[in-house]
Amino acid sequence: MTKSSGRGPARWVAPVTIIGISLLAFWQSTQFERVPPILKRGMQPSDFPQLVLLLIIALALYVLVKEKRVTVEKLHPKALSSAGLLIAFALLAEVDLFLGLGVFSAALCLSWGDRRPGAILFVGLVVPMLIFFFFDTVFDIRFPRGLLTNLWYG
Amino acid sequence: MDAALSGLLALADPYILALIVIATLGGVLIGALPGLNATTGAALLLPFTITMDPIPAIVVLTTIYCSATFAGAITAILINTPGTSASATTCLDGYPLAQRGEAGRALGMAAVSSTIGGIISVIALMLAAPMLARAAYNFAPPEYFALTVFGLSMLASIGDGSPVKNILSGAFGVLLATVGVDLLTSVERFTFGYNELSEGIGFVPVMIGVFGISELLVQAGGLDTVRKQVSMKSIKLPGRADYVKVWRTILRSSGIGTFIGILPAEGATVASMIGYNEAKRWSKTPEEFGNGAIEGIAGSEAANNAATGGAMVPTLALGIPGSPTAAVILAGMMVHGLRPGPSLFTEQADFVYAIFWSMMLVNVLFFFVGLYGAKLFARVTFIPTQILWPTVFTFSIVGAYALDQSMMDVWIALAFGIIGFMMRRHGFSVVPMAIGLILGGMLETRLGQSMVMLDEQWWLMVTRPLTLFFFVLTALALFGPMIWGRFFKQRAPIDSTGE
Known part of the structure; x- marks a missing residue:
């Protein structure tokens, strides 16, 4: 597997992102409602998250300062395209969850190199249908209404 | 005694027995598939157990845990790819043995030592868990707080990552637990106006995301891996000479595995590594290790299966997960409204014993499944990744949705799939x-x-002996390896010169 390592940007990315997000979360925690002393029962609602956030920031700073060399595996193109497909799934699932699942599965199968129609049909159509009917009939799960599920729900 | 009997009787139900058999087969299948392990399997199957009663639901999860942990050995021996990380050390001697045409003997030894290790650990579980639960009756909130801090400190040594990064990852998890309405004050925190988040971030979608979906992205990077199976004529149980050679190793590794399992957060992977190393250290023929030593297989497999029973001790008695898979089982118990801890042993003792007996049964069952189905299960590794992972994804998403029938859980699973992948890339477990x-x-x-109990004087916690004890353990868990390392680093040159 290809790896990029060293003292370059790779070693900054994770700790700096963590510190940035933690600072935002800390600011957000200062906006929490405060309760009167009689109700707070030992701690204000913001106390514990702030304590944890300070610990996270301190640890991220430690990683930033002490871990001079980090090894980050280079993102495989297939991993990148699969992540892209996940985003496409999220958009399609807004139209219909099972449409999203079918299209994602078929596209993933195809992009990972299996071009057999049978395999694509199996993961894109048969598996989602089997799972839908299994959950619907055995577990009584009602899936969100959408373009395809409406065909069953009426 | 009554509880032990009623727990055993609960298992006599044909429905539960059938579930155990199916879950054993499913667990072996999951464990044999590279990329899927006991934790991922339990996380993916958790939503399926929601509609079940608590006993069958948790029995299914523990069965998956035990059988998947064993099954990693099948692929480790036959195709040099550990089905689970706990079987990584089994590859070292299992595969060379298989290459020499002794795959059957290697699998036989793996099955025998896994079964013995598993049974010994369940016996330890049956003895230790109730005792630990009784001891926990004396725990007040400060003791529980200190114990939980100790449990979290043990996360430092999980896997092969940096301890600081592990603690950072654990702290991130603790922060996630603060999302939702604060139970003490009813104030909303980090909900960003989404009502679905007011009850907090669910365990199930997060587990499905970080263990299932992130693994899909990891697998995308390993599509070029070619697996080649060693031919196996027949399964052969180890002979008398093998037993004479390994019985001490099996017993030692079973003890090691059980002990490691009992330690909070430490699971089968650590146990198998230590079990293997100790087997080598005590062996009369350490030079054979790595070239097909039967003791190596026994040491690794007895230890990793013994860790399963051990890990359930703190999980059931204290509510502190003994391993990653035990954490999923704990989440399953919470979803079913069960509160692990001392009260579980008094109020639902038959449930606890049903879990004990089912684990005992599974350890016997997978012996036969493993021995006689190994050849078949090894074939599942040849299911094309292009078919397996889209199917796993569909299960993951539907599973995440099914629990609360909420699309928010689907988005959470997706988000944590990507977050989990990014974390793993940057060395965070x-x-x-x-x-x-x-x-x-x-x-x-x-x-x-x-804080309420001590009148907001938190420092009074250290005046309580048990709390202080747990804080000392925490300090040792966090700083012990560092101090130990420095001590030995300083001594090393002296030793090497013989002075």
């Missing part, structure tokens, strides 16, 4: 995060209760 999420709620509640 996702296991501490999952355990932190489970323990975070308990940590905050116990801290709040302690």
Whole structure:
């Protein structure tokens, strides 16, 4: 597997992102409602998250300062395209969850190199249908209404 | 005694027996598939257990845990690819043995030592868990708080990542547990106006995301791997000479595995590594290790299966997960409204014993499944990744949705799939995060209760002997390896010169 390592940007990315997000979360925690002393029962609602956030920031700073060399595996193109497909799934699932699942599965199968129609049909159509009917009939799960599920729900 | 009997009787139900058999087969299948392991399997199957009663639901999860842990050995021996990380050391001697045409003997030894290790650990579980639960009756909130802190500190040594990164990942999990309405004050925190988040971030979608979906992205990077199976004529149980050679190793590794399992957060992977190393250290023929030593297989497999029973001790008695898979089982118990801890042993003793007996049964069952179905299960590794992972994804998403029938859970699973993948790329293990999420709620509640109890004078916690004991253990878990390392580093040159 290809790896990029060293003292370059790779070693900054994770700790700096963590510190940035933690600072935002800390600011957000200062906006929490405060309760009167009689109700707070030992701690204000913001106390514990702030304590944890300070610990996270301190640890991220430690990683930033002490871990001079980090090894980050280079993102495989297939991993990148699969992540892209996940985003496409999220958009399609807004139209219909099972449409999203079918299209994602078929596209993933195809992009990972299996071009057999049978395999694509199996993961894109048969598996989602089997799972839908299994959950619907055995577990009584009602899936969100959408373009395809409406065909069953009426 | 009554509880032990009623627990055993609960298992006599044909429905539960059938579930155990199916889950054993499913667990072996999951364990044999590279990329899927006991934790991922339990996380993916958790939503399926929601509609079940608590006993069958948790029995299914523990069965998956035991059988998947064993099954990693099948692929480790036959195709040099450990089905689970706990079987990585089994590859070292299992595959060379298989290449020499002794795959059957290697699998036989793996099955025998796994079964013995598993049974010994379940016996230890049956003895130790009730005792630990009785001891925990004396725990007040400060003791529970200190114990939870100790449990979290043990996350430092999970996997092969940096301890600081592990603690950071665990702290992130604890932070996630603060999302939602604060139970003590009813104030909303980090909900960003979404009503679906007011009850907090669910364990199930997060587990599905970090263990299932992130693994899909990891697998995308390994599509070029070619697996070649060693031919296996027949399964052969180890002979008398083998038993004479390995019985001490099996017993030693079973003890090691059980002990490692009992330690919070430490699971089968650590146990198998230590079990293997100790087998080599005590062996009369250490030079054979790595070239097909039967003791190596026994040492690794007895230890990793013994860790399963051990890991359930703190999980059931204290509510502190003993391993990553135990964390998923704990999440399953919470979803079913069960509260692990001392009260579980008094109020639902038959449930606890049903779990004990089912684990005992599974250890016997997978012996036969493993021995006589190994050839078949090894074939599942040849299911094309292009078919397996889209199917796993569909299960993951539907599973995440099914629990609360909420699309928010689907988005959470997706988001944590990507977060988990990014974390893994940058050297952060996702296991501490999952355990932190489970323990975070308990940590905050116990801290709040302690503050009320001690009149907001938190420093009084260290005046309580048990609390102080757990804090000392925490300090040792965090700083012990560092101090130990420096001590030995300083001594090493002296030793090497013989002075």
